[in-house]
Amino acid sequence: MGSILAYSGMLENKQVTWFPSYGAEIRGGTANCTVIISDEVIGSPIVKNPGILIVMSDASLNKFQFHLEDNGMLVFDSSLIKAPVSRSDIKVIAVPATEISSKHGNTKSANMVLLGALITMSGIVKKASVFKAIERSVKEGTCKIIDMNKKAITEGIRFIENTHGKDI
Numbered sequence: 756m757g758s759i760l761a762y763s764g765m766l767e768n769k770q771v772t773w774f775p776s777y778g779a780e781i782r783g784g785t786a787n788c789t790v791i792i793s794d795e796v797i798g799s800p801i802v803k804n805p806g807i808l809i810v811m812s813d814a815s816l817n818k819f820q821f822h823l824e825d826n827g828m829l830v831f832d833s834s835l836i837k838a839p840v841s842r843s844d845i846k847v848i849a850v851p852a853t854e855i856s857s858k859h860g861n862t863k864s865a866n867m868v869l870l871g872a873l874i875t876m877s878g879i880v881k882k883a884s885v886f887k888a889i890e891r892s893v894k895e896g897t898c899k900i901i902d903m904n905k906k907a908i909t910e911g912i913r914f915i916e917n918t919h920g921k922d923i
Contacts, residue, residue, distance in 0.1 A: 756867065758773060758775075759870065760870065760885075762888035763885045764879075773789075774800040774801070776788065787819065789801070804823065805822065806827045806828065807873065807877060808830070811852070812836065827845050828848065828876065829847050830848040830869055830872055830873050830876065831848070831869075835853055848915070850911065850915070852866070859910065864906075865907075867903075868911040870911060871909060871910065871913075871914075872914060874908075876915055882912065886905055886908070889901055889908075
């Protein structure tokens with residue numbers, strides 16, 4: 756999700772950094788990725804207090820939610836995270852991403868559902884840029900993966916439009 760988001764920003768000629776941390780944690784721990792997208796020059800890829808946080812596990816929620824800046828946005832997979840959010844000073848967007856992606860036959864695309872929700876709520880990049888980033892970053896001959904990811908993003912967008920309507 757982080758690399759697709761960063762690539763989307765690049766396609767829109769924005770300043771971008773992508774700083775993944777996928778060590779041994781990738782096998783079920785709290786792996787994380789920092790993406791900065793800006794219209795201005797970015798001084799450092801290190802972010803102490805992000806404006807937006809996307810989490811897909813209780814462990815990540817517990818580890819990172821207190822770093823989110825005041826009035827920031829938390830987007831989380833409510834299919835997997837049952838613990839209530841401990842902060843009242845942030846905008847909280849609960850998306851049943853795993854449930855949505857499961858209905859379409861592949862829970863591995865839950866992160867793309869969250870990406871669709873994120874771009875709809877934040878406007879940080881355009882849907883067309885995200886689709887183009889997916890097409891360019893997935894290997895040739897894997898049209899099924901491209902289509903699955905696009906469908907998942909569209910479902911995330913649809914979920915936000917249906918649940919938040921005029922608040923977007």
